[in-house]
Amino acid sequence: MKTFLMHPDRDFDPRSPSPRESLPSAQDIELEVLLNAAAGGDRYFHDTMAAACAQAWDNDIETIRYRQEVLKDCLAVPALVRKFYDIAIEPFGRERSWSFSLYDRDAGQKVASGVRTLQSCLDVLERLRKTCAANADRFASRGFRQFFATLEKNLDDDWLGAARTDLTNLSFRVGLLLSAQVGGGGKAVGTVLRKPQRSDLSWMHRMISPAARSYTLQLHPRDDAGAQAFAELQNRGLVLISDAIYQSAEHVLGFLRTLRSELAFYLGCVNLKEQLDRIGEAVTFPEPQAEPNRFRCRNLRDTCLALTMEQRVIGNDIDADGKPLVIITGANRGGKSTFLRSVGLAQLMQQCGMFVTADAFGASLRSGLHTHYKREEDRSMRSGKFDEELVRMSGIADVMRRRALVLFNESFAATHEREGSEIARQIVRALLENDVTVFFVSHMYAFARSFLDDERALFLRAERDESGARSFRLIEAPPLPKSFGTDIFRRIFETPEAADARS
Template sequence: MSRDKLETAKIQLSQLQQSVFEDLGLSPILNEMSGDNVYLKQVVLKTWFTPMLSKSEIEYRQEAVADSFTHQSEINEIYQLVTQTVRRAREDYWTLSSGSASYRVISSARKIKNYLKYLNELMRFSNRHWNSKNFQDFFNNLDNVFSPAKMTDMNNVIDAILAENNQSYYVKLLDDFSSGIKDSEYNLKKDSVTKMVDSIRDHYEKKKSKFSVAERDDNSLNAITEYENFAKSALAIKIVNTANEFDNFFDQLKFQTAFLLGVVNLRSRLSKYVPITFPKVSDKTHIQELRNVTLQLHLGDKPAVGNDLTNSYLSLLIISGANQGGKTTMLRAIGQAQIMMTSGMFVVAKKYVSALHDGIYTHFKREEDSSLKIGKLENELKRMAMIVDVVTPSSLVLMNESFSSTNEYEGSQISAQIISGLVNSHITVVAVTHQYEFLKLLNLDHNIEALFLRPERKSNGNRSYKMLVGLPTKTSFGLDIFNKFFHDKPTSKLNT
């Protein structure tokens, strides 16, 4: 799913990343992708929070994802095979620390032998009619590097090493106690594994010279052991480097197939009646029937309400209006779609065209927290300061009822100044707000061109959860909600 090697180390979410994860409601999506598999969860999180920043990278990964949809069983089988390969190879590897070259040669050779065995099993997937260049190139490279002839050579070398008694491998011992195997600089070219064969293949076939040591001659035995380490040092370096190359190869394969398996899992959990699409990168925004993935997973076969958004260049989107009209749901849908887009996934929409963002940050209102040692407003300001410290002109900031912990006038003043500063610094902002005063203050900045959406409200007060282009209203229609729960209730009960 990538032309380059990916960083596979575990990720520990930063405080800002953890806020994004919680604010956007990503936990149900992660659970559907990974199930109870802790490794899959780590891989998905790592990929989500390592965004791709070019159109070509995204399109390349999308091809692998699309191919995975038509080869779901193969992706699962490859992942299971690779997981088994890594586990078996490392279970049989001697992990005790030793300075002995013989020890390192034999231990690493055992690991390589395991890897070669499982490579043959991996190759059987090469003729499964893959559609993408990703998988075609991958299996073509395997066929080239591990052709039958080369596999025979490698197995012969490893078998010869493992067949010697006492962890001994005969090499030519020169007068400076080095071996005849040239210790050329190790490189990471795609055929580096086979270079080891070329450099040592002839040595195990050469005529061997032997000599005897007198019984109980401990000094001679110790000297021979020391000379043997000299002689085998170059071989040990090559064998260990080759084993490391296999480690890296299978670690990459496990990581990448794990993510593809996670995407396949998510697709299979979504109803076939729900539209999905692969996002396209463009400066212009064009979104049709975008759905909140978490909500859609909750609804099952019942399609969630989709929303549209079209704008030539989106710098500021303000969503305001009726209570419980779906404002926060759409805000989260935009954030989810951006994360899925920059990780090469599909999005739940009929069409999704958007600009790329190198980072997504969220600033949502928080409920009361008794563990806080500072006030809510101070906490909001500190969280915003953390965001301001790291944002770039390519970032996306999602704000949900920010600075509503103080009165409307002060909150509006703070919101207007911060959002103006962000937008004028070329940072894209999407904000949900009830602060009508803030909207008036924002209009004073003539450098800002905002797009306004508000939830559709029927004449009877019902919400359709559709977002319409329109200027904010002065009321959030909270009375609609009151009437929904207390209409026709006895007055005495209300007083109670």
């Protein structure tokens, strides 16, 4: 059985990236803030969401819309989805651990463990099917409807009854029936596990049905050698079915394990939505675009900034359709880095199949997200700051694919402006030639000016009035040659009285 809640044609892989292989852009877009909000203190939710983010770049538009439908159902009836999840995780709770191993056990132990696991899981599957059937009319998405149909088709009452009967027989409460031939040295060969006969199951049948003469051998309680011989015979018969029972139990547990992980993703989204609702941040479902070089948003806001500040934040309206290069300039502390982070988060959340914090958002699909932000000086003095920037850029180039999205934040500014601008210009041109979309925050006027006549470029500038006040919004405007150094002077040296007089 397949759950098909995350993909229309395959199961979701819940393995999250290891700490050594964490998402390369996570630090710069502050992804951990979003993951913690979605997790709600549950580490499994955190790791499942991280896995979904790592795999987001392989999703196509059909998968994204498929998940959006399922998520809308989850947001409409979160209590029901949590009930499904609570049922699915029962086999994995500490107090009811039904785990078993194929190794380091004899055949008898494997059969007994597998049978117990299957008997317990059948109860879980039956309650899950009945709960889903009773509430199926409250779900409209293709994903949930397909999931409910799978449960009804594969777990009807007749099948469950037959499965319970088979498992009862496999418990061998009345003993095992084996047949064998006598081989060389009096050893049993050709051992076969037989289906229990009717006369073996009921004393009444033994009374009324004639049977062939049989003999019974009883072991003395202290006959250790005899007990060992009988145990070997028993294991020789059970080994014929132990692997099949193990695989059956693993299949059932695998189904519940997959259901657990896929519901964990959607419940993580529900947790995130509830936190955003609490601080008054509205969300919308993005519209993924099939055409290349599409990016348009209305009131796009930084999700992680809102979660950190626990209040609504200022958004931006941007139309960059047909513009694979967006250069953002303007005064410090004007909202440039915040916008850059909101772009990366929105792109990632769209490709995961989630909502975004905006009034409207639509963008082309990307093959990956890469960030190149300025870093602090290398305190070990093994390399200079500019060398470190170039090394990181080389690492990004090694793993980047066509149609990727790259966010630069004041990159290559560790050297003088002429050299930094030329290096940045050559790198950006190479990326554009390879169908990579670039958002670049920079104070290097020479770099920004070199793209003024390029039709592929859109220029944004952080708003600032003559008094130095910031609106934290970006407007479409060309770069300015001045650096707003007076703002820094005033912030450090101006007295409150002088500031009041100027205002």
